Amino acid sequence: MSKPTTGDFTKTPGWLDWYTGPSKPRFQVPAGSVDAHCHVFGPGAEFPYAPERKYTPCDASKAQLYALRDHLGFARNVVVQATCHGADNRAMVDALASSGGKARGVATVKRGVSDEELQAMHAAGVRGVRFNFVKRLVDFTPKEELIEIANRIKPLGWHVVIYFEAVDLPELWDFFTTLPTDVVVDHMGRPDVSQPVDGPEFELFVKFMREHPNVWSKVSCPERLSVTGPKALNGEQNAYTDVIPFARRIVEEFPDRVLWGTDWPHPNLKDHMPDDGLLVDFIPHIATTPELQQKLLVDNPMRLYWPEEVKG
Numbered sequence: 001m002s003k004p005t006t007g008d009f010t011k012t013p014g015w016l017d018w019y020t021g022p023s024k025p026r027f028q029v030p031a032g033s034v035d036a037h038c039h040v041f042g043p044g045a046e047f048p049y050a051p052e053r054k055y056t057p058c059d060a061s062k063a064q065l066y067a068l069r070d071h072l073g074f075a076r077n078v079v080v081q082a083t084c085h086g087a088d089n090r091a092m093v094d095a096l097a098s099s100g101g102k103a104r105g106v107a108t109v110k111r112g113v114s115d116e117e118l119q120a121m122h123a124a125g126v127r128g129v130r131f132n133f134v135k136r137l138v139d140f141t142p143k144e145e146l147i148e149i150a151n152r153i154k155p156l157g158w159h160v161v162i163y164f165e166a167v168d169l170p171e172l173w174d175f176f177t178t179l180p181t182d183v184v185v186d187h188m189g190r191p192d193v194s195q196p197v198d199g200p201e202f203e204l205f206v207k208f209m210r211e212h213p214n215v216w217s218k219v220s221c222p223e224r225l226s227v228t229g230p231k232a233l234n235g236e237q238n239a240y241t242d243v244i245p246f247a248r249r250i251v252e253e254f255p256d257r258v259l260w261g262t263d264w265p266h267p268n269l270k271d272h273m274p275d276d277g278l279l280v281d282f283i284p285h286i287a288t289t290p291e292l293q294q295k296l297l298v299d300n301p302m303r304l305y306w307p308e309e310v311k312g
């Protein structure tokens, strides 16, 4: 893969660039697998970063994303709008347009978005909107605005992706459970994996999924959640062992409502940048049978993002 660039923007101090030269995964993903959570950044010279952004990344282009897809053995991507682009979805939509139908998108929209804009995004392959509640990433948006947006995108058959920290789930519960669409949680609601997997915090998340059949979860980002590692670097085949019980529990309890993604280019990591090949080798630790792997990587994302291609 080519190397990251930065254009005229100055990266956030301490920014870690994505890993060049990822290893070839030992785990071969099933045919038709979907990387259901990844981003593009700019390039800033073509698609400038948003003035309201909380971080400035290195560039991560669609060509680099699709090269990674091919290298890892994936067939498709779901490109999620990153907060460094605010509600300017052009870089993400441009990536979808160049994918030959092999990428869908999740956008960020404001209440002022027009029906024509929503229709154009739908035609480009957008199938969801993302509501972000992680305070270091976004300014607060009133809940009435978000509900209004959710009601507007529902007729398009889109869903809502939510990103929040585990400690905030109790406060957000009532809002999340009134959303009128399918709801996809990023990174299992960011559990504190130093707490027990059957402790009150994660039990609340499991209850959220158990009591609400419209709620799905991405079992992604062990590199973000892990406290003890080991890191997915230097050929490590048993990375992020402290995250495994959490992800495995969700995969086994809700096999038809889980998704997986690389999270490339891994915004805002502070400690290390993982080798994406080794992240793929993490998958069989959390989806331990071919049946679970098929659902996680193919059947579930296809049902949510390419339903027209799913028979029956």
Ligand SMILES: O=C(O)/C=C(\CC(=O)C(=O)O)C(=O)O
Pocket (backbone or CB within 6 Å): 039, 081, 082, 083, 084, 137, 163, 186, 263, 266, 267, 268
């Ligand atoms: O890539 C992710 O999912 C997580 C992010 C970044 C993010 O959500 C964004 O910029 O939109 C994070 O925790 O910093």
